[in-house]
Structure formats: structure tokens, C-alpha cells
Amino acid sequence: MPRAGLTAATVTEAAAALVDEVGFDQLGIGLVAERLGVKTPSLYKHVTGQTDLAHRIAILAMNQCADAIRDAIQGRSGTEALARGAQAMRTFVKDHHGRYAAANAARPTGPDDPLIDALNRVVDSWAAMLHGYRIDPDQQIHALRMLRTVLHGYASLEAAGGFQFATDIDDSFTWMIDFIDHGLQETTATSTNSAPSSRAAPGVTL
Amino acid sequence: MPRAGLTAATVTEAAAALVDEVGFDQLGIGLVAERLGVKTPSLYKHVTGQTDLAHRIAILAMNQCADAIRDAIQGRSGTEALARGAQAMRTFVKDHHGRYAAANAARPTGPDDPLIDALNRVVDSWAAMLHGYRIDPDQQIHALRMLRTVLHGYASLEAAGGFQFATDIDDSFTWMIDFIDHGLQETTATSTNSAPSSRAAPGVTL
DNA sequence: CGAAGTAGCTAATGTCGTTAGCTGTAGACT
DNA sequence: AGTCTACAGCTAACGACATTAGCTACTTCG
Numbered sequence: 001m002p003r004a005g006l007t008a009a010t011v012t013e014a015a016a017a018l019v020d021e022v023g024f025d026q027l028g029i030g031l032v033a034e035r036l037g038v039k040t041p042s043l044y045k046h047v048t049g050q051t052d053l054a055h056r057i058a059i060l061a062m063n064q065c066a067d068a069i070r071d072a073i074q075g076r077s078g079t080e081a082l083a084r085g086a087q088a089m090r091t092f093v094k095d096h097h098g099r100y101a102a103a104n105a106a107r108p109t110g111p112d113d114p115l116i117d118a119l120n121r122v123v124d125s126w127a128a129m130l131h132g133y134r135i136d137p138d139q140q141i142h143a144l145r146m147l148r149t150v151l152h153g154y155a156s157l158e159a160a161g162g163f164q165f166a167t168d169i170d171d172s173f174t175w176m177i178d179f180i181d182h183g184l185q186e187t188t189a190t191s192t193n194s195a196p197s198s199r200a201a202p203g204v205t206l
Numbered sequence: 207m208p209r210a211g212l213t214a215a216t217v218t219e220a221a222a223a224l225v226d227e228v229g230f231d232q233l234g235i236g237l238v239a240e241r242l243g244v245k246t247p248s249l250y251k252h253v254t255g256q257t258d259l260a261h262r263i264a265i266l267a268m269n270q271c272a273d274a275i276r277d278a279i280q281g282r283s284g285t286e287a288l289a290r291g292a293q294a295m296r297t298f299v300k301d302h303h304g305r306y307a308a309a310n311a312a313r314p315t316g317p318d319d320p321l322i323d324a325l326n327r328v329v330d331s332w333a334a335m336l337h338g339y340r341i342d343p344d345q346q347i348h349a350l351r352m353l354r355t356v357l358h359g360y361a362s363l364e365a366a367g368g369f370q371f372a373t374d375i376d377d378s379f380t381w382m383i384d385f386i387d388h389g390l391q392e393t394t395a396t397s398t399n400s401a402p403s404s405r406a407a408p409g410v411t412l
Numbered sequence: 413c414g415a416a417g418t419a420g421c422t423a424a425t426g427t428c429g430t431t432a433g434c435t436g437t438a439g440a441c442t
Numbered sequence: 443a444g445t446c447t448a449c450a451g452c453t454a455a456c457g458a459c460a461t462t463a464g465c466t467a468c469t470t471c472g
Contacts (some may be wrong), residue, residue: 244452247453251451
């Protein structure tokens with residue numbers, strides 16, 4: 001009986017692919033094992049249990065999400081960065097709704113949980129999308145939270161099938177991003193403050 | 207051995223209260239039965255199973271949510287309706303995050319599922335919040351979807367503990383609602399169309 | 413090539429949702 | 443009141459699934 005050559009990373013990848021297909025709530029050790037051609041208890045050599053597995057999926061998902069946004073806004077700024085980053089986030093969630101759900105369900109287990117780094121990478125990605133707008137430093141945290149709210153809200157609704165049978169969702173999404181873009185430019189205009197917009201460093205507190 | 211006098215409604219209420227305390231993912235038939243002073247299998251006289259119970263919680267939640275918003279915006283319109291309705295929705299979800307999670311997880315089982323009516327009531331509540339703004343009819347659906355996205359996004363993030371240790375969440379929420387209010391008034395200004403803004407009837411397609 | 417470490421397996425346990433079948437109660441009908 | 447029917451709730455049992463214990467055999471390192 002030859003070995004399958006599994007690692008924690010292999011198992012996590014397979015589980016992430018699984019939940020993207022069947023949904024995060026359908027995650028089961030047995031299904032993952034079957035997909036890997038291995039008996040159920042074998043997985044416990046690589047992950048400590050189902051919660052650990054879900055946690056690893058979450059870390060993977062957040063890192064991939066951050067990568068996707070980073071790649072999408074390479075060198076762009078302002079309106080263009082916002083539009084491209086938002087679309088990147090949206091398509092990532094659409095293609096990987098299972099692992100995104102895992103990420104939403106996950107909570108950091110401690111101060112040095114790798115999940116925190118992954119989450120911070122995503123928050124940094126969102127912050128980068130706002131760089132081009134010269135936002136009053138006092139309002140940066142609010143703008144960032146709004147962006148997170150909108151992106152998360154739209155993504156999770158679409159992933160969960162919230163927008164039933166509607167064919168023009170794409171239009172609504174771009175309309176919404178436009179709406180935010182205009183509003184942010186307005187905000188900038190009113191604030192005559194031209195300080196060099198030091199990068200917001202939100203950390204875990206978002 | 208006297209009877210407990212349970213009904214489907216009683217069980218649903220108890221289960222909703224339970225998930226608000228322990229979280230929707232911790233929903234268990236045994237816990238609900240214990241709370242009602244009854245043995246586990248007895249609940250199957252009132253609900254067909256765990257999925258049915260979750261489904262009933264979802265219907266209850268959406269109806270209560272719609273009521274809360276309706277009560278909050280009684281007779282108001284425009285900016286004030288938006289602000290009050292948004293706050294009502296937010297506090298409802300904060301106080302009842304378990305049943306709200308149940309509602310998000312639920313899917314209609316058929317065309318005459320009572321869940322659909324409940325969802326439509328909520329959508330109508332949101333639509334009512336936008337009445338005061340004379341929005342171009344072509345853009346009403348987009349504005350409504352944006353409102354839903356923002357409210358749902360914020361509520362679910364806050365319910366799930368997404369905004370870690372941040373004390374100024376209230377400020378961010380009102381800032382965001384203000385942002386949307388300004389943007390909607392802008393939208394109105396540009397559209398010289400003064401048609402009598404017939405009520406958007408989104409139905410299930412949101 | 414031998415020994416240590418370990419990946420994967422079989423067997424067994426506990427929890428939990430669910431079903432089957434029984435019993436006593438609450439309300440209806442005479 | 444007395445009886446009869448409907449059914450709420452119970453006990454017992456089953457099945458699915460996560461998890462643990464302990465064994466076997468493959469792989470790698472010296």
C-alpha cells in the first residue's frame with residue numbers, strides 16, 4: 001500500500017476546493033479524505049480536527065484574496081484602482097465562495113495567529129484601493145470601513161445567492177462602485193486639507 | 207407527567223432565542239429541547255427536523271426585521287427615514303445576530319414558501335427608506351441593492367465580530383449613512399427627471 | 413543495510429440527528 | 443360523568459460522522 005504523500009497544505013487545498021463546490025456548511029472530513037483517496041482518520045496526521053481545517057482554509061483564502069486585489073491594482077490609483085480592486089475581490093469571492101465563507105466564520109485564536117497576518121494583508125489591499133483619493137485623515141478609517149462593508153456585503157450576498165435570478169447584477173455593482181467613487185471625490189473636494197495622506201495603518205482593529 | 211403545551215411557534219421562538227445567545231452554528235435540537243424542558247425527540251412532533259427549524263427561525267427573523275424598520279420610519283422620509291431605518295436594522299441585527307444568521311443561510315424551498323413573503327417585506331422596508339429621494343426610476347434598483355448591500359454588510363460584519371475591539375463603530379456607521387445620503391441627493395440633483403417616483407416593486411428578484 | 417520516525421489503516425467510542433413504537437393526557441362527543 | 447379519539451411526549455434504537463487508540467508498513471537517515 002503506497003503512501004499518498006499528503007501534507008497539511010495539500011489537505012487544506014483539497015478542502016478549500018471542496019467547499020468551493022459543495023459549500024462551506026457541507027465541509028466534512030470524510031469528503032475531504034475521499035477526494036484525496038485516503039481513509040478518514042488519516043487526515044488527523046496533518047490537521048488536528050475539523051475546526052483546525054476550517055481555520056487553515058480561512059488563512060489560505062484571505063491570502064489569496066489579498067493577492068488577487070494586489071495584482072489587480074498594480075500601479076493604478078484613484079478611480080481606476082477602486083474599480084479594478086473591487087472587481088477583483090468580487091470575482092475572487094464568486095469563484096471561491098466556499099473558502100470565503102470559511103474566512104468569514106473564522107476567528108483568530110491568539111495574538112500570533114497567522115490568520116491575523118492574512119486578514120491584515122486584505123485590509124492593506126483595501127487601503128491601497130483608497131490611496132488615490134486624498135481623504136481627510138480623520139475620515140480614512142470610516143472610508144475604509146465603508147469599503148470593506150460594501151465589498152463584503154456584495155460578495156457575501158452574491159455568493160449566498162441573495163440576488164435571485166437577477167441578470168443585471170454586474171450593472172448594479174459598477175453603479176455602486178461609481179457611486180462611492182463620486183462620493184469620495186466629493187469628500188476630498190470639501191476637505192482643503194492637502195496633507196500627504198500618510199498610509200492608514202489600521203492593524204487588526206480595521 | 208403533564209404536557210408542556212408546545213407548538214411550532216413556541217419551539218421556533220425558543221430556538222431563535224437560543225441562537226441569539228450561542229450563535230447559529232451552535233443550533234442543536236438537544237439544546238432547544240433542554241431549554242423547553244422536554245426530551246429531544248419530542249420536538250419532532252412540531253418541526254420536521256433541524257433544517258425545518260432553521261427555516262422557521264429565518265421566517266420569524268425577517269418578519270421581525272421588517273417590523274422594526276417599518277416602526278422606525280413611520281411617517282418620515284428622505285434623510286431622516288434613511289438614518290432611522292438604518293439604525294433600526296443595525297440594532298435589530300446586533301440584538302438578534304443568531305436569527306439574522308439563520309435568515310442569511312436560509313433559501314426558499316418553493317414558490318409559495320412563506321420565507322419569500324418575509325423577505326419581500328424586508329425589501330419593501332428598504333425601498334420605503336428611499337422614498338424621499340427622487341431617484342431616477344432606472345437607478346432605483348441599483349440604489350436599493352446598494353442599500354441592501356451596505357446594511358447587510360455592516361450588520362453581518364458587526365454580528366460576526368468583524369470589527370475587532372473598535373470603539374468608534376457607531377461613528378463609522380453614521381458616517382457611512384451620511385455618505386450615502388449625500389450621494390443620493392447628488393444623484394437626484396443631476397437627474398432633472400421629476401416623474402412621480404412610482405414605488406419600485408422589486409419582488410423576489412430584489 | 414538497519415533503525416527510527418511516521419503516514420495511513422482498522423477498530424472502537426461518543427455525540428447528535430432522526431425514526432419507530434408505546435403510553436398517558438386533553439379535548440370532543442354522547 | 444363516561445368514553446373515545448387524537449396526539450404530545452417518552453424510551454429505545456439506528457445511522458452518520460468526528461475523533462481516538464493502537465498497529466503495520468513505508469520512507470528516510472545514518
